[in-house]
Amino acid sequence: MIACSSRSLFFGVDCALKYANPYLKSNPLTYFERISGVGKDSARMDRNKKLKSAVGIRQCQWRPVSVSASNTQGSANELDGDKIKVAQVVTDNCDSTISAGVLDDTVKPMLSSEKHSLSLEVGASLFRFIKGKEGSTQKKIEEEMGVKIVFPSSKKEESIVIEGISTDCVTRASEKIQAVMDEAIESSLDYSHFVSLPLAIHPELIDKLVNFQNSILGNNDVSADENLESDSIEDTSDIENKGQELIKGRDVAVELKVEDEKHVKVGLTSIPLVSYPLKPPRLPNASDFGIDKSIFIKPTTFHLTVLMLKLWNKERVNAASGVLKSISSKVIDALDNQPIFIKLKGLDTMRGSLSRARVLYAPVEEIGSEGRLLRACQVIINAFVEAGLVLEKDAKQKLKLHATVMNARHRKGKRRRKNDSFDARGIFKQFGSEDWGEYLICEAHLSQRFVYDENGFYHCCASIPFPGKEERKQTD
Known part of the structure; x- marks a missing residue:
């Protein structure tokens, strides 16, 4: 073989083979689940250790090589003309030697006897975190662990495959990916589902909400009251007084008379001018x-929220659906097997003052004040927590049933600020004591955010009935 320097011949060729080379000829695939049998074959382990010693953990690639005959000690092997040319190369990054070659579609050299892989159920919503910005996170894991991460080509698939030359590197890569997922779930991943008590099934309530929106968006006088003291309302009294003074002053005119070429006589005379009324100030709008x-x-x-959930793959969605269905009888027992009615009265703010409101909602009052609805909701929450489907911080949250009517977080059409808000003082003055009515709670849903059914409500993944639902159907 011909010995040469990698710097002069390959311009920095990496010192190891590509860990998942498509030209590998291998024995039947060794899966992660069968690693316990690897240790029984001492010859195979020795071969893997030697390969790991020569290759290391770095990512390496094939580069084309052209070798000509030389008097230097060694020889070049040629198969069928130029189909494959192999040269022995000594690199400055490795103590061992490796083979580099030019391959075609018909010749595939035997480089390793095994390839190890592991399939992970991740969820499509987490792919972007594993890839990172411009693929940076994926590349870092592949280079550090000596593996290849393969993402599915179909949007319906939610698993990724980790491929490597040993079970050790595949295992360590899976642990690294799990750490990336955990961090994303805790901080960056948005909530995907929630347990809801639908209220939009009541047409009369929908009509009231529509009128509420139209009244605010179409009423220019909503914030014109002087008690609001809004920063965006200007005091127009000074502007009107100044306008009157200017109109009076415009009755004075200048008359010029030319007596000769060097003298001009200036005289003042009163000439009536036409006065135009000032343009009325623009009234504020929403x-x-x-x-x-x-x-x-x-x-x-429109709904009441019982619990927010992050369900990032089909497995967790199916588990959540099963949990909700399994506790149907317990929920009915908590309700004493009696229909539950609520009353929506007035408005209140959450996260902010009236002048800088972020969430505006209608408070919920259980008719009868027996606490049955809260008991039923707590049964639901406890079941999801025990199933491991609730984040720790959400499990510690105290339940406060409320019907949200406005939320600045939903703003569109402009770049939303972190602490976006709106001035709700005019709304509160007009609707602060609004009686929204009394309504029956008919069921609990596992609802999916950002996806809607034909009736306009959030997509229902699973549901359980509350007492009184059948009677309401018969009445309708």
Whole structure:
């Protein structure tokens, strides 16, 4: 073989073979689940150790090589003309030697006897975190662990495959990916599902919400009251007084008379001028107070929220659906097997003052004040926590049933600020004591965010009935 320097011949060729080379001829695939049998074959382990010693953990690739005959000690092997040319190369990054070659579609050299792989159920919503910005996270894991991460080509598939030359590197890569997922789930991943008590099934309530929105978005006088003291309202009294003074002053005119070429006589005379009324000041509208249609809750999705969930793959969604269905009888027992009614009365804010409101909601009052609805909701929460489907921080949250009518977080059409808000003082003055009515809670849903059924409500993954639902159907 011909010995040469990698710097002069290969311009920095990496010192190891590609860990998942498509030209590998291998024995039947050795899966992660069968690693316990690897240790029984001492010859195979020795071969893997030697390969790991020569290759290391670095990512390496094939590069084309052209070798000509030489008097130097060694020889070049040629198969069928130029189909494959192999040269022995000594690199400055490795103590061992490796073979580099030019391959075609018909000749595939035997480089390793095994390839190890592991399939992970991840979920499509987490792919972007594993890839990272411009693939940076994926590349880092592949280079450090000596593996290849393969993402599915179909959007319906939710698993990734980790391929490597040993079970050790595949295992360590899977642990690294799990750490990336855990961090994303805790901080960056948005909630995908929630347990809801639908209220949009009541047409009369939807009508009230529509009228509420139209009244605010179409009423220019909503914030014209002097008690609001809004920062965006200007005091127009001074402007009107100044306008009157200017109109009076415009009755004075200048008359010029030329007596000769060097003298001009200037005289003042009173010439009546036409006076135009001032343009009335623009009355404020909803947008002046940070209010637009996008921050209103869609009436067809009106509900009470029991629990927020992050279900990032089909396995967790199916598990959550099963949990909800399994506790149907317990929920009915908590309700004493009696229908439950609520009353929506007034408005209140969450996260902010009236002048800088972020969430505006209608408080919920259980009719009868027996606490049955809260008991039933707690049964649901406990079941999901025990199933490991609730984040720790959400499990510690105290339940506060409320019906959200406006949320600045939903704003569209402009770049939303971190602490986006709106001025709700005019709304509160007009609707602060609004009686929204009394309504029957008919069922609990496992709802999927951002996906809607034909009725306009969130997609229902699973549901359980509450007492009184059948009677209401018969009445309708």
